[in-house]
Amino acid sequence: METKLDMLGRLQRRRPGFSLEQPFYTDPDYFKVDMDLIWYRDWLFVGHDCEIARPGSYFTVQIGIYSVVVVRGQDGVIRALHNTCRHRGSRVCTAHKGTAAKLVCPYHQWTYNLDGSLAFARQMGEDFCKDDFGMKPVACESVAGYVFVCLADEPADFAPFRTLMEPYFAPHDLANAKVAHETTIIEKGNWKLVWENNRECYHCAANHPELCKTFPEAPTVTGVPSVDSDPEMLEHWAHCEANGLPSKFRIDEAGQFRATRAPLLRDAVSYTMSGKSAVKRNLCDGVSADRIGTLMLYHYPTTWNHVLIDHATTFRVIPISATETAVTTKWLVHKDAVEGVDYTVDELIHVWAMTNDEDRRIVEENAFGIQSPAYEPGPYSPVHEGGVIQFVDWYADFMVPRLAEGGKPAL
Ligand code: 3BY
Ligand code: FES
Ligand code: FE
Secondary structure, X not given: OHHHHHHHHHHHHOOOOEOOOOHHHHOHHHHHHHHHHHHOOOEEEEEEHHHHOOOOEEXXXXXXXXXXXXXXXXXXXXXXXXXXXXXXXXXXXXXXXXXXXXXXXXXXXXXXXXXXXXXXXXXXXXOOOHHHHOOOEEEEEEEOOEEEEEOOOOOOOOHHHHHHHHHHHHHHOHHXXXXXXXXXXXXXXXXXXXXXXXXXXXXHHHHOOOHHHOOOOOHHHHOXXXXXXXXXXXXXXXXXXXXXXXXXXXXXXXXXXXXXEEOOOOOOOOOOOOOOOOOOOOOOOOOOOOOOOEEEEEEOOOEEEEEOOOOEEEEEEEEEEOOEEEEEEEEEEEOOOOEOOOEOHXXXXXXXXXXXXXXXXXXXXXXXXXXXXXXOOOEOOOOOOHHHHHHHHHHHHHHHHHHHHHHOOOO
């Protein structure tokens, strides 16, 4: 309670346009409150439909203290379940991913159907009613190839995100793509530093030689563009929309998610060193227009994304502790693209593997410096860091009412 009041006070007194005070980035108690009020309450991107393409395929994800299994049922429906056995609580699925006809707990072999209902439990006595002991469901939604879960008992309405995101992503048919490669790196920094770094390109020229070959540094691309601020963006949107691809910058009222398309530099079509395609086969048969650039989506607090003509790169952020964050990157290609023939993993991942590592280093230096007692919140550039200001404002606006709720005396 004390921590919540402390956070509330600091957010209410904060200087807008400045970075947050030290404990928001370092304090384990503040971190626990972030987990409780954001990560255990809101919608989180966990993976892609195409990773669990067949009935019985599943993946697991650890979100703070919750283990969740996301599994496709015999009926083709994707569900999420709390990965804790209803017998004595063992984790049921222990692998990161797999395929199973039924989910069998490794401890005493209680056996669950793919929808979580308990199918079999040995010698539990005559009064035992297996209907009472199914794995507990977690709210789960799939939209345009992206699976989101929400750990809250009463999840926020997912519809506004679906309505905004689906038209942008549906043409790219990511539900039928395949993951060609994935990496997970641990960045030694608070999850908000990972986001702050992502939401600006003020650091790009000095730190991202590979990405800068194709990705524009313009703040109108990364940040929050005013509608008529960049003629190149306007032209790009008109070009893509004439080709049936929704493209204009759209952001939700609370600022939690946005989608937009941006052109790449010069005649680049993909994030490669040459700017040429990394994959011979386009990501999706239905999209063949020239110069579609990148479709960018973010959804706080878990994901940012780039969809190109030949592949998509998706990012998932999961906090580990106050000062550690896991970033998982997946490269998606056409499901029939053949490694070694249509693409090589090395070329496909090179630019973002380097960029991720460069960002990891930046975030870690940032986190390191913030630990100093001499650290104090500093001003964001209004020109280049509008996206960071937007992120921090979202965080503060999201937290303040929830912290205030917690501050009410108990009945
Ligand atoms: O992934 C992105 O969109 C951000 C924008 C600028 C830096 N970073 C690459
Ligand atoms: Fe799962 Fe016993 S804890 S079967
Ligand atoms: Fe970066």
